[in-house]
Structures are given as C-alpha cells and as structure tokens.
Amino acid sequence: MQLMKTPRSAMYLAFVRSQLCAVTQTDHGVVAHHVRMPPHGGGVGLKPSDYRTVPLNQMRHLELHQVGEKTFWKRAGVVPEMVMAELLHLWIMKRYGIELPMIEDPDQACAYVDALERFIVSSGAA
Numbered sequence: 001m002q003l004m005k006t007p008r009s010a011m012y013l014a015f016v017r018s019q020l021c022a023v024t025q026t027d028h029g030v031v032a033h034h035v036r037m038p039p040h041g042g043g044v045g046l047k048p049s050d051y052r053t054v055p056l057n058q059m060r061h062l063e064l065h066q067v068g069e070k071t072f073w074k075r076a077g078v079v080p081e082m083v084m085a086e087l088l089h090l091w092i093m094k095r096y097g098i099e100l101p102m103i104e105d106p107d108q109a110c111a112y113v114d115a116l117e118r119f120i121v122s123s124g125a126a
Helices: 011-015 060-068 071-078 082-095 106-122
Strands: 030-034 053-057
Touching: 011 030, 011 053, 011 082, 030 060, 053 060, 053 082, 060 071, 082 106
Parallel strands: none
Antiparallel strands: 030 053
8 A cells, every 4th residue: 555645845835824813814924834733634643634724823832732733713703724725725716816715614614624735746846
C-alpha cells in the first residue's frame, strides 16, 4: 500500500497569511494555522495538509494552542471548515479562473473542502 504525501504549498500558505484573521478580521500578524481536528488529519507530530489552514493573528493562534482546537473555535463562534471552504473557493477562482458555487451550509463544508483539495492536488499545481 502506497501512502499519499500530505499536500504542501508555500504559495497557498502565503495566500492564507494575506487574508484577514478568521476571528478578529484584522490583518496584523496573520499566520496560517493548520487545523488539527478530525477529519482534517494531523495528530501528534503530524501537520495536516496546507489546504486545511485558516488565517489567525498571532495572539489568537497562541490562544488556540493554549485552550485547544474545539474550545477555541466554539468560543470564537467560527466554523473553521467554512473558513477553509471560502479560502479554497477563492484560491481556485483566482489561480485557475474557475467559477464555482459557494456552499452556505456548514454541514457540507468538510465534503466541499475535500473536493476542492482533491481538485487542486490532481491539477498538479499544488
């Protein structure tokens, strides 16, 4: 059985860092946080795909690591899958010039993120 490599993209991470913080909507000190909640991969010592990232300012990023993913997102009132979906949607429109419908239902966000990530990786321009 061949293991697939975790998708990496310095260009996509730079794009995520150029966005507003998903919590504060500010642009100062934004980092690309790799979401480490199921089903996004990761785990102890394993970083999820670069396409499973959200922009957070440095203070919120530190807070997230102090309180944990689930607690942080619940307190912030943000659905990270929706943020990932919106960013991947925008990335594909900008990078590939493809107009896609955007989902609005958070229950569909994981499947949408999966599909968009598969498209990017299969295009060979990941």
